[in-house]
Amino acid sequence: MDFEGYCVKCREKREVTEGEVKETPNGRRMVQGECPVCSTKVTRFLPSEKKKEQES
Numbered sequence: 001m002d003f004e005g006y007c008v009k010c011r012e013k014r015e016v017t018e019g020e021v022k023e024t025p026n027g028r029r030m031v032q033g034e035c036p037v038c039s040t041k042v043t044r045f046l047p048s049e050k051k052k053e054q055e056s
């Protein structure tokens with residue numbers, strides 16, 4: 001899936017395409033992809049379906 005993530009290397013938000021959705025052992029879902037500029041791995045946690053969490 002495509003998502004907007006924060007690249008720690010560019011220190012900017014990047015539009016990531018073809019991100020891979022994964023689930024942590026804690027049951028949290030996240031999406032991982034590569035920064036289109038520097039190819040650093042960008043991770044973003046997805047909001048939980050059970051309870052709402054704050055997102056920055």
Ligand SMILES: [Zn+2]
Nearest residue numbers: 007010035038
């Ligand atoms: Zn980057």
